[in-house]
Amino acid sequence: MIQVRGLTKRFGKLVAVDNLWLSIDRGDAFGFIGPNGAGKTTSITMLATLLAPDAGTAEICGHDIRRDAEGVRSVVGYMPDFFGMYEDMKVWEYLDFFAAAHRVPYSRRRKIIKDVLELTDLGHQRDTYVEALSRGMKQRLCLAKTLAHDPEVLLLDEPASGLDPRARAEVRGLLQELCRMDKTIIVSSHILPELAELCNKIGIITQGKLVTAGNVNEISTQIVGGRSLVIGMVSRAEEACGMLQALPSVSSAELRDGHVEALYTGADGDEHEVLTALIMGGFQVRSFEPGEADLEQVYLSATRGEDTDVSSG
Ligand SMILES: Nc1ncnc2c1ncn2[C@@H]1O[C@H](COP(=O)(O)OP(=O)(O)OP(=O)(O)O)[C@@H](O)[C@H]1O
Ligand SMILES: [Mg+2]
Incomplete structure (x- = not known):
């Protein structure tokens, strides 16, 4: 589903992502783990086609991120680590806007919006203005937005960051639901136990290099011996x-x-x-x-x- 081949990004002398290779199958939930500055956001942004790699490439559902950004974007839902929101929109308008931006036809938008609101437990906030939502609700709305065009692949950059433990658990539950829906997910965090519960595979990155990747037990075997x-x-x-x-x-x-x-x-x-x-x-x-x-x-x-x-x- 996702093939990453030698993906590399430099910022001046700094090699932020250093020859990253990964293979992720359909339905996998891949946890991308590493400390601050490891290169998680840089990698995910490249996969989302919002940052051009210096070397290497990746293919998502058969679309090459360098040659076919449009194709990639049609199958990918991307949730950035920091996001701005159009505050003076109602929740449903916000979702409708993004679905329309992804060219979801008018006739299908109502249903999709209803579904994602239900999934993210925001149904009762449908007519609330975005600015009036709590941080946790905004985060869920952002996740709802990434689902607005029913993508097969989700790239989620620290979707639970800055949330209190209860809200984190809610986001985790939501991601589990998405796994059950057979989405292919890459999710980053610097909290390993949080991801391990959710992910069938993990990769650990530090200083731009993938230290290890595989299923949790394999990695543990490899590292702990x-x-x-x-x-x-x-x-x-x-x-x-x-x-x-x-x-x-x-x-x-x-x-x-x-x-x-x-x-x-x-x-x-x-x-x-x-x-x-x-x-x-x-x-x-x-x-x-x-x-x-x-x-x-x-x-x-x-x-x-x-x-x-x-x-x-
Ligand atoms: N636009 C940029 N210009 C210069 N350096 C950058 C830029 N973006 C990222 N970096 C550097 O690249 C490295 C990787 O950053 P990145 O944001 O990918 O890390 P991260 O793993 O997402 O960290 P965090 O856990 O803090 O989100 C860091 O050293 C960072 O300072
Ligand atoms: Mg980051």
């Missing part, structure tokens, strides 16, 4: 840790929150050998499951030495 296994023991948990540490396919094992947490470095799909080893060792195992990737650790390892800020918006 293994997959975590969470094992509940009936008894002798400490002893089990000792035994697991001696296994060649386990790089560490420790007690955490009453469970044994082991870092498995063996072949994918062979995790059962750890369970077998425990049982052969006479241990009673209550539960055995993959652990959640520790995203904060992944992010901090991937962006080590950077000015990172994972906790605040």
Whole structure:
């Protein structure tokens, strides 16, 4: 759906985006993560055809961003990180304006506007002036605007920035809904856990370079060096840790929150050998499951030495 090939942007001496390669499939929700100044906005703006690359290109739904900006814009909904709004318009007029700008015919606009207002939970604000909306509502309206021409691909640059926790959760819920509608989404943030919940793939960028990209577990494996296994023991948990540490396919094992947490470095799909080893060792195992990737650790390892800020918006 989206193929990014060597995309590069320089501002004077600074290489803001440095030879970016990405492949995003239809229906993917791709989380683009990195600290301030990493190059997220610059990349997304190039994909939205609002900034010309210095080298490389990208194709979105078969449209090349350099040769076919019109085509790209017809399939893409772009939500910038900062946006101005026409304040003296009513909510529905605002949406109608953008739908018309995207040449959605008059006959279809009513229905589309009704749908996006419903989706963004702004139905009851239909006749409110934009200037009277709260920040969170404006943000949702901006998202509604990016949907006004029913695009297949959404490029969302920090759609939840500056919002309080409840409003962030609402935006997240809305994005989840869009994923269910099979939109292909690129969404940026510098808060990894927020995106991980939503995205099936993530890419981490720092200083213009993509450090890593893939599904959350793959990345975690690559960066942390293994997959975590969470094992509940009936008894002798400490002893089990000792035994697991001696296994060649386990790089560490420790007690955490009453469970044994082991870092498995063996072949994918062979995790059962750890369970077998425990049982052969006479241990009673209550539960055995993959652990959640520790995203904060992944992010901090991937962006080590950077000015990172994972906790605040
Ligand atoms: N128009 C511009 N002129 C000069 N430098 C720029 C311009 N736009 C961006 N930059 C620089 O390019 C780098 C990448 O900026 P970008 O806005 O893409 O980062 P970002 O990942 O979106 O950061 P943030 O999380 O703060 O939004 C930064 O060092 C920034 O200062
Ligand atoms: Mg940005």
